[in-house]
Amino acid sequence: MASVLYAWGRWAVRRRGRVIGLWLLLLATIGALGTTLAGPTSTEFTVPGIESQQAQELLERKLPESVDGTARLVMAAPAGRSLDTPAARAAVGESLHRAAGIPGVVHVADPFESHSVSPDLRIAFADVQFDRPAHDVPQSAKGALTDATAPLREAGLQAEFGGSVMEPAFEVGGPAEVIGVLVAFAVLAVALGSLVAAGLPLLTALVGVGIGVLGAQLLANVVEMTGTATVLALMIGLAVGIDYALFIIARHREQLAEPGSEIEESAARATATAGSAVVFAGATVIIALAALAVTGIPFLTVMGLAAAATVLLAVLVAVTLVPALLGLLGERLRPRPKAKAAAKPARSWSAAWARAVTRKPLLVLLVGVVGLLALALPARDLRLGLPSNASQPAASTQHKSYDLLSEGFGPGFNATLVAVVDATGIPADRRESALTELHATLSADPGVAAVGRPIATADGSTVAVPVVPRTGPDDRATSDLVDRLRAHKATVTASGGTLYIAGATAAAIDVSGKLADALPLFVGLIVVLALALLTVAFRSVLVPLKAVLGFLLSVAAALGVTVWVFQDGHLNGLLDIPSAAPVTSFLPVLLIGVLFGLAMDYEVFLVSRMREHHQHTGDAAGAVAHGVARSGRVVTAAALIMVAVFGGFVFNHDPIIKSIGFALAVGVFIDAFVVRMTLVPAAMALLGARAWRLPRWLDRITPDVDLEGAGLPAAEVRPAAKVDERV
Structure with a gap:
């Protein structure tokens, strides 16, 4: 892989005018089409086959006026x-x-x-x-x-x-998101030591995100897409776009600090080494997001594919547009001589951190694992749902209407269910008695506050009966009520009809149940995928196992903190959360998919430097210190950028975007700083040389992707200029 990217990077530098022009042309074309021909986005999260959706489809056929806005x-x-x-x-x-x-x-x-x-x-x-x-x-x-x-x-x-017509639209680009980008720029400036270099990742990331998000808006004309899908594509595309460019630019500037280094050679070599890690890490993110399709839920599949396409664009931008811009900027990216001395691993904070966490690795591992398990404890009570108007901002008209209805008609009025009866198979002379019996059965349930007047088709073949619970849409008792009401299906079936319990609250419960059922399969797929990809990357068995265990700890801890905040109601005032509510039903799946890819990013960039040093020296202990010292600064900067970008969305008014941004920001922070920068070096120090062993039979069938660039030609160095001693 490295040799291919080396040639590719050199070509991009030499043809930089064409490469930059092609990307700008693509951005202008997609931008114009996506802006003028943007398709509609939906706020509905429907899942084919669930009971509430079956009832919805029946009403659309038989009572279309009942499902209009x-x-x-x-x-x-x-x-x-x-x-x-x-x-x-x-x-x-x-x-x-x-x-x-x-x-x-x-x-x-x-x-x-x-x-x-x-x-x-x-x-x-x-x-x-x-x-x-x-x-x-x-x-x-x-x-x-x-x-x-x-x-x-x-x-x-x-x-x-x-009501459905007045649901708020998704909005992005507010002050909080802008502040997140400004924080990212500040981190880049400190990490790279140059304002010009700091602006470059932001510029290239915006090119990729612009094409990806505007392209998704254009595709919304032919594919049903939720507003969350475009926001997720923006969120992830911006974060990984900045990070991927940062990895290549940081490697380029590190090489330029060497005396006699050539611009073109350095850009090509940075594309080959850091670019190989970018391609590999990007591929894991893309595969993880595309794997959301295994859930069998269309809106989640589209969401994953839209975000995956944006990540693919970020990778392509990183290995084409970035080296072209490196060639265009030339000497302006070369660090000053004093930067070289400051960057020596022996004197860097990252080298000191490596020595600290590997001095007593077992103690570090125990403390870290126990701490993460403590953070994960609230996840035991995880409840999934979709946000009601109670979760909208307190100043919004939707939240105020929710409060007024609860005050005037009881909390269950906002959770009104609909009992839909397909009475086609019930003889006409028995329909009235069957419906009367059903009305009495529904009214007798202690969780039902009232049963409304039935709405029927002209021939009486389809009937919709409003049912008002005593508890609100986010209450566990309402979920239990739905289960009890559905238990009465047998009575209606015996009469020849079919009973469905539907409505927005029932739909949220059904979607959550479907996602909960799909979660084990998705987690299993992600774990197998991680083991396979990391085995290929590092030609090791223990390194992938360690990485997967760390990833699972990160996910559990991030979910635990999210439950503690959003479901249990802590920090509500600080984060402007109007009310405690179940966690958004598709958030755990998204968190697992996205965090898997990002965790593998940091694992690849950190451990690849360790493997590179171990291959050259055979010193396992020295490899750990060298890897953290060389990659610690860049990985820290990349993680802070991710946290800043995702954290900016925490203050978005939409409750779904808010919770996704929070979970990803917390997940990245935990995975980067606790797992990758702390537990990984400690574990690698404990494993020693055993970490790099691969059984002979597995070694023969495992392809060599050469992430470290071992097969590259020797670096070209220009001779140092002679100094006239007479001066």
């Missing part, structure tokens, strides 16, 4: 006042009249006629029904709906919105 207008009078006054009624009537005139609105329910007013007459809601699915309702209609509530506000009433 709905905006729920929630109205409230100030404390001590009532909506049942002439002024309040007039304001409500005027607002509803204006809402009914909005293009696309087919029905507006009057709360006083539909009995959707709280017992104290202070809170009411009106459902505004559209003639199309929620994702097809234009922004102009949503704006007009907000404007229609002006009479309510003028009358001193509160007006808030919930």
Whole structure:
């Protein structure tokens, strides 16, 4: 691999004008198309085959109006006042009249006629029904709906919105994300010691991310894509794009510090050595993200493939555009002579750290493992779900409407279920009695607060019955209620019909269950993949085993901290988390896939330097110190950049993006600083020369990928300039 990348890097330097021009042309083309022809993104996380989705499809066929987009207008009078006054009624009537005139609105329910007013007459809601699915309702209609509530506000009433039509859109690029990028630039400046060199990884990463994210927006015209998919592609593409460029640029500047080193030779050699590690590490990230397809969940597959494509672009940028820019900048990237002395491993903090963690490696391993297991303890109570409006920012209209509905109609009103009955097989003369019996059965459950009026097709073959639980959508008791209600299927089946328990809350429970079932298979695949890839990379058995165990500890600890914060409700004020709730259902799968790839990044960059030294000297103990001393600074900088980029998304208003950013930031921090920089050197010191052994039979069938560049030609060095002694 190294020899191929060496030739490739030299070609990129010599043809730098063409390489840079081609990337800029690609960015401009994809950017123009992705901006002008961007496809729609969805906020729905659907999974084919689950019970709630089957019910949804049945309703779409039989009762299409019941699944069209709905905006729920929630109205409230100030404390001590009532909506049942002439002024309040007039304001409500005027607002509803204006809402009914909005293009696309087919029905507006009057709360006083539909009995959707709280017992104290202070809170009411009106459902505004559209003639199309929620994702097809234009922004102009949503704006007009907000404007229609002006009479309510003028009358001193509160007006808030919930419902599928008014779900908030994903937003990125806010101040927190920008601060994350600025922190990354500061870390680059310190690590590379040059503002020019520090700006280079950001520039190249933005090129790759721009093409990847805008390309994903373009593909949204032909593939159903959630807003989370594009944000995840941005998040991961930006982080790995900066890191991969950093690894190559840092190696290039390290080589340029040697007297007589040539620009072209150094760029080619950096592409061959650090670039080999980039390609290998990038491949692990891509494979891990693409492996999300094994879950059998379409939205997760698309999410993984979109992020994987962005990582692939980051790798291509690193081994083509980066060396071309290294050639373009030339001598401006050469460190000053004093930088060489400062970079000597014997005097660096990374060398001192290596000596510290290998002095008593067993003690370091015990303390580190026990500490990580302690962080992982909260993960035992992990509950999965999808965020409700309670998880939206406290100042948002969605959160306020949630609170008002809970106050006026009980916490379970926001978790309303729908019992859908396919009565096609029930004889017409027995349908009414069967539905009456079902109504009585549903009402008798202690977890049910109320059973609403059935909605049926004209022929009575399909019926939807609203069921209001006593507990909220994020409560464990609501999940138990869904299980109990589904246990009544046999009664309906005996009559010839089919019962489904559906609704947004049931759908979230079903999606979480599906993902929980897919998790063991995904973890097993990742572990086998890691063992195979690292065996090829390091030609060792014990190094891959150590890496996998460290990765599992990192994932467990990151999940434990995430549960402690988001599910148990700690640090809510600091992180602006409105309420404790189950962890986003697909977060563990994403965390495992992404963290696996990033953990292997650091493992490859750190251990490859150890193996390189061991191959040249045969000194196992010295190899550990040399690897940490040489790679510690760059790995630390790369991890800090990752934490800064992911951490910037923690302050995003969307609860899904917030939790993903937090979990990845914590996971990277733990894996880089606790596992790779601390436990790995300690473990390698304990293993000694045994770490590099490979059984003879396995050695014969394992390909040699040459990550360290052992097969490269000797470095070309220009002769030092002669000094005129007469001066």
